[in-house]
Amino acid sequence: MTEDDHTGQDHDHDHSHLTETESRVRALESLLTEKGYIDPKTLETILQTYEEQIGPRNGAKVVARAWSDPSFMEWLLRDATAAIASMGYTGRQGEHIVALANTSRVHNVVVCTLCSCYPWPVLGLPPSWYKSSAYRARVVIEPRKVLAEFGLTLPDDMTIRVWDSTSEMRYIVVPMRPAGTDGWSAQDLEKLVIRDSMVGVRQALTPADASAARAAGKGVRHV
């Protein structure tokens, strides 16, 4: 499907709807700018901040460090806000963070059924699927089916713990460290920590996944 067809509506209807929405957005932006309530340079700075500076590479560094350093892992699980702040990641939509460690018995997944709450300082802006009605509605009732759509199947005897972010607490999943990574540097470990693994819809990449992606000339997906 092309970007324009993402709604599945017929192409003409979607185009005219899109054009109308674009016009409406431009009209509002120019009105609010002319009235002095917003500054276009500020809008640019906001976009640059959240499109280029703040993103899931932050969370990947946190997880890689936790995997490498047991005392940091202990701190992260005890007081994620402070541990994450020590690495310079703080602030808006992440003032209070809790880290959830996946184990061989418990798999954690995060959602916000009521809106789109998400830990921006460590993961950046939420992906569209996280904010979709389908994810919000389904993951609290049928997480196994949802995870299967992401390619993840977990044994029936595992607990799947779904965290609904109904307050200003924000959650980051610490995926299990993949096998075959003994002695890896934090820098190399980071490359395995895909964004989706920190929401809980996929596991971290295995060394084999990461090699295959590189061999195919692809960047690592879902970072």
Add this chain to the structure above:
Amino acid sequence: MNGIHDMGGMHGFGAIPDIDGPEPFHHDWERHVFAMNVALGGLGLWNIDMTRAEMETTAPEDYLAPGGYFYRFLLRMERQALKYELASPEEISSGVVSQPPRSGLSAMKPEQIAVMAAKGSSSMRPTENEPRFKVGDRVRARRINPETHTRLPRYVRGCEGVITRVQGSHVYPDDSCHGDENPQWLYAVRFAGTEIWGKNAEAGLEVVIDAFEPYLDPA
């Protein structure tokens, strides 16, 4: 409120869309909506609870419109512009200024963004009250049906769970949307899937929500 936004457990939405992107924006206009929303919030006219409350009053057919997440942001910002007297209905529909701006407001400056992003806005507040519950306590989520903003989703109301974390004392959304912060103790409460959905719940399912003290009774 028991609005369209309270989606946990609903059927009929189909497969998870956009698993392979694009993200976080499909279209350029979404980027502008996102940025405008942040900038307008910086005017200090409303808090996040007021914004969420306003979003929840979106008509269901608009909430679920194909334009999606940022389309409903757009509609909500237009309503806020009217509600907070930033513009007149004619100005909103024409995009043309025809009256002076509301006085006393100044646009966020670019140099304020880095600070805002890094500092955020904590919801934690001091309180004289001791928490009513502790980790391990069994509690029941109240059957409440407020017509205004709450963060107790319908799917857990009346269900019994266990306190797993005491999260501190925070601004209470149900009152904050009306301008009264009224801090309350906040708890992570874990529910068995079978408690919420019945005996045919998915194997091994647990759901944890963050619940404010007024949402809970001892079980």
